Amino acid sequence: MRFQIRQPAIADVVQTVSKAVAVRTTKPVLTGILLELTPQSLTATAYDLELGIQHVLNADDENGLEILEVGSIVLPARYFTDVIRKLPGDTVSVDIQNNYMATIRSGSAEFHLHGIDAAEFPQLPVFRQAHSVQLPSRLLGELIRSTAFAASNLPVRPVLTGILFEFEAAAVRLTATDGLRLATRVASAEDASETPEWTSRSAILPGKSVLELLKILPDGEQLVTLQFTDTHSLFQVGDTSFYTRLIDGVYPDTKRLIPPSYRTEVRVQRELLHDAIDRAALIARDRENHMVRLEVRAEDLVVSSSSPEVGNVSEQVGVEHKSGDDLLIAFNARYVLEALRALPAGVVAVRLNGPNQPFVLTSAETDDNLQLISPVLIR
Amino acid sequence: MDKQSLFVQVANLEERIGELYVELGALKQKIVELLEENQRLLRENEFLSESLKAGGNPDIGVGMGNLKRIYDEGFHICSMRYGSLRTEGECLFCLSFINR
Ligand SMILES: [Zn+2]
Numbered sequence: 001m002r003f004q005i006r007q008p009a010i011a012d013v014v015q016t017v018s019k020a021v022a023v024r025t026t027k028p029v030l031t032g033i034l035l036e037l038t039p040q041s042l043t044a045t046a047y048d049l050e051l052g053i054q055h056v057l058n059a060d061d062e063n064g065l066e067i068l069e070v071g072s073i074v075l076p077a078r079y080f081t082d083v084i085r086k087l088p089g090d091t092v093s094v095d096i097q098n099n100y101m102a103t104i105r106s107g108s109a110e111f112h113l114h115g116i117d118a119a120e121f122p123q124l125p126v127f128r129q130a131h132s133v134q135l136p137s138r139l140l141g142e143l144i145r146s147t148a149f150a151a152s153n154l155p156v157r158p159v160l161t162g163i164l165f166e167f168e169a170a171a172v173r174l175t176a177t178d179g180l181r182l183a184t185r186v187a188s189a190e191d192a193s194e195t196p197e198w199t200s201r202s203a204i205l206p207g208k209s210v211l212e213l214l215k216i217l218p219d220g221e222q223l224v225t226l227q228f229t230d231t232h233s234l235f236q237v238g239d240t241s242f243y244t245r246l247i248d249g250v251y252p253d254t255k256r257l258i259p260p261s262y263r264t265e266v267r268v269q270r271e272l273l274h275d276a277i278d279r280a281a282l283i284a285r286d287r288e289n290h291m292v293r294l295e296v297r298a299e300d301l302v303v304s305s306s307s308p309e310v311g312n313v314s315e316q317v318g319v320e321h322k323s324g325d326d327l328l329i330a331f332n333a334r335y336v337l338e339a340l341r342a343l344p345a346g347v348v349a350v351r352l353n354g355p356n357q358p359f360v361l362t363s364a365e366t367d368d369n370l371q372l373i374s375p376v377l378i379r
Numbered sequence: 380m381d382k383q384s385l386f387v388q389v390a391n392l393e394e395r396i397g398e399l400y401v402e403l404g405a406l407k408q409k410i411v412e413l414l415e416e417n418q419r420l421l422r423e424n425e426f427l428s429e430s431l432k433a434g435g436n437p438d439i440g441v442g443m444g445n446l447k448r449i450y451d452e453g454f455h456i457c458s459m460r461y462g463s464l465r466t467e468g469e470c471l472f473c474l475s476f477i478n479r
Contacts, residue, residue, distance in 0.1 A: 157459055179459060179470050252459055257475045289468055332468065357478070358471055374469040 001037050001071025001096040007106060009063035010092055011084050013044045014077075016055050016240060019212050021077040022048035032074035033081075034121045035094075037067055045124065046077065051209045052124050052243035053216070064091065072118035075102055083111050124243055125232040131201060132227040133189045135172060137237055140224050141217045143174045144210055146185040146342040146369050151207035152178035162204035162247040164254075165226075165233075172226075175254055176207065181335045182254055182372040183342060189226075203228050204251050209244040216240060258372055259360065262351035264324035266296055267364050268317060270348045273303075274340045276315045280305040281333035283313045291376050292333040296352070297326050305333075320347055320364075329355045330376040336361070339371035411464070415454075419462030422449050447477055 014033060022030035025048070034045040042065055045054040059065040073096045084092065089107030096102050100115040135143075144163075152160040157179075164175040173186040213235055217224065227234040228246075235242040280292045284305040295302040301319050306312030329352060339361045340348065347364040355378060361371040422445070446456045450473050455463050457472030465473075 156463070160459070177471065179457075179472055180468050182471060252472065256479075257471050358469075358474060372471065374471050374474060376468055 001035075001073055002069040002094070003037055003042060004064070004066040004068065004091060004093045005042070005057075006062075006064040007084070007087050007090055007092050009057065009065065010042075013042070013055050013057055014081050014084050016216055017044045017046040017053040018077055018081055019215065020046035020048055020051045020053040028076075029074055029116050029120045030122070031077055032116055032121070033077045034072065034074050034118055036072040036118065037070045039067060039070060041065075042067070045121070047122055047124055047243070049122060050206065050245050051212060052241075054124065054241040054243075056239045058239070071096060073100060073102060074116040074118055074121050075113055076115075079113055083113070124241075125229065125234070127227045127229060127232070127234050130227040130229050130234070131167075132225055133167060133172060134223045134225050135187065135189045136220075137217045137222045137224050138219055139187055140226075140235075141214055141219065143172065143185050143187055144214045144217075147174045147176045147183040148207055148210055148214070149176075149338050149342065150178060150181050150183035150371075151176040154178075158247055159204055159249040159251050161207050162251070163207050163210050164202060164204055164251045165228075166202040175251075177252075177254060177257075177372075180332070180374050181339065182257060183339065183370075184254070184258075184372075185342075185369045187368070201228070202251070203233055204247040204249065205233055205244055206247055213242050213244070216242065257358070258370065259351070259353050259358065262324070262353055262360070264296055264327055264352040265322070266301055266319050266350045266352075267321040267347050268301060268319045268350065270340055270343060270345055272317050273301075273348065273350075274337060276303040276317045277333050277336055277340075279303075279315060280313050281337070283307050283310050284333055289376050290333040291330050292336070293328060293330045293378075294350075295326075295328045296322065324352075325354075327352060327355055328378070329359065330378050331359075331373055332376060335373050339373060342371060343369055415463050418454060422454075422462075443477075450477060 017033060021033065025031060030048055036043040040058060042057045043054060045052065057063055057065060059067060083104060087106035088109050092104065092106045094102060094104055096115065100117060102113045102115050104111040104113065148163055151163055155161060160178055166173040170188055171186055172189045173184060175182070175184040217237060222237060224235055224237045231246055233244055233246060277292055280303045281290055284290045284292050284307065292303060292305045295304070299319065299322055301317045302314060303317055304312065304314040343361060344363055349362050349364045351360040353359065356375060358372050358374045361373065363369055450456045453465050455461055455465055455470055455473055457470055457476050459472045
């Protein structure tokens, strides 16, 4: 196997796939990056058996890829990535000898790295006749950003560390909850399956993997194809394929968590509410639960916080509209701030059912993006 | 004194202390689990004997009151985390169960 390529092009490829390289493993081959050379392209793959990323680079003028001899090899990711990044020249040549030894030349530097037989690299999951939908990359990114933060970090209930993807007719819904707050967002999608069997299918994807996916999604209208089998999902955008294992188990029915009605509604500019809570949290930050209070009184909204050792703060926030009963509710400021950041800018609606009940934050225009928060009980 | 062997001894000791520390952590976790289970069994027993005294089948109303009390005492009553300690705040699943 022998090829030449421009340094920025290979550095970019290696960087993209390196997020799926295994860190802690007893199998050395998983700590490597698989390079495969065909007469037209160079394919790089990393796969830690949970997450897999593959990038195909077709030879063109920009990347200057020149294929001199086809073949394949696994190179140790840690060394290969750093070596590539620090090479002195604009062009890199890689040459693999029979004993799996790679010679990497650039400028006047010459590295020799021990590789592993490509035959030892695990196969990526196969997606034959899998169900698929398409979503613009930017929109998928928004769906993830609006929900992923609410997933649990604790392995006690593995399904809650995941993000639920639900496919309804021409729509995709993402939901995440750690039991203390819940985030859910729906968007329309195109059914790209040959057999349209999307209705009521769902999958639980590991939250950590989805956050890695977010890092490689381009910020544009480019379409991402989503495919699912019973055990794995695949996201394809451009020449990059992103594979992840699904979390096994049943996601709880979260629809019953969302209150069907409300007794109080306050509409307020997102930025005003966010910044007032952010300020109140300065006093609450060292206290348990970052507790901030919100009082709805007549036509006013008052955000406050107090701490016996630190002091207190109170701030009135101008509201656009208020309906229903007055109340005083307390919550964890961090959860509300994260929820507000997940909502679009503009007027948000806060919908409450008394001081001891979970409350909803959503856009005043549409509830496509809904954030549910459990209160901190004032005893 | 052989400095090399002294160093090896200290390194070995360090490793053993590290192992003991991990073991201690695991035992601590076990204690938490046992406490939780004990609490759950106590509650369950209490509930069952109360409903037995009340005569006949466990009544939904009494059961709900008990569950609410267990929740207020700091334990999950939801199917997600039933019987485990609530450490972080109010649970959406438990609250929806109580409100039903
Ligand atoms: Zn619970």
